[in-house]
Amino acid sequence: MLLNNKRGKDSRFIRLRRTRVGMTEVGFTLVEVLISMVVLLLVSLALMQTALVSIDSNMMNILRDEAVGIAEEEMNEARGVSFSLLGDTAGTVQKKIRNIAVFNYAVTRTVTSIGAESRQVVITITWNWKGNPYTHSIASIVRR
Numbered sequence: 001m002l003l004n005n006k007r008g009k010d011s012r013f014i015r016l017r018r019t020r021v022g023m024t025e026v027g028f029t030l031v032e033v034l035i036s037m038v039v040l041l042l043v044s045l046a047l048m049q050t051a052l053v054s055i056d057s058n059m060m061n062i063l064r065d066e067a068v069g070i071a072e073e074e075m076n077e078a079r080g081v082s083f084s085l086l087g088d089t090a091g092t093v094q095k096k097i098r099n100i101a102v103f104n105y106a107v108t109r110t111v112t113s114i115g116a117e118s119r120q121v122v123i124t125i126t127w128n129w130k131g132n133p134y135t136h137s138i139a140s141i142v143r144r
Contacts, residue, residue, distance in 0.1 A: 066095055067125040067136040070105055074123045075140055083144045086111050118143045
C-alpha cells in the first residue's frame with residue numbers, strides 16, 4: 001500500500017503489512033517450498049515408475065513376438081521335411097533384439113504319431129527374461 005509521508009506530499013514509501021514480528025506476507029515460507037518440492041518429487045517418482053513398467057512390458061511383447069516368429073519359421077520347416085524323416089529336434093536360436101547383442105531362444109520340436117498317415121508336430125519356444133521363464137507353443141498336424 002502506498003502512503004504519503006509526513007515529510008512531504010511527493011515522497012512515497014511502500015508499507016508492508018506485518019502479520020507477526022519480523023514477518024511479512026511477501027513470498028513463500030520455507031515450509032511451503034518444502035511441501036511443494038515433496039509433492040513434485042512424489043509425482044515425478046510415479047511418472048518414472050509408470051515409464052519403467054511400460055518399457056518392461058514393451059520389451060516382453062517384443063520378445064514374445066520374436067518367439068512367435070521363430071515358432072512359425074520352425075513349423076514351416078517341419079512341414080517341408082519328408083514325412084518319413086519328420087522327428088523330434090532341439091536347438092537354440094540366437095536373435096539380436098534392441099540393445100541385447102545376442103538373445104537365446106530354446107527351440108524344441110516334438111512329433112507324435114496320431115495314426116499311420118498323420119503326425120502331430122508341436123513347436124515349443126522357451127526363453128528367460130529377468131530370471132523368469134516364458135514359453136510359446138504351436139501345434140499342427142502333418143499328413144503323408
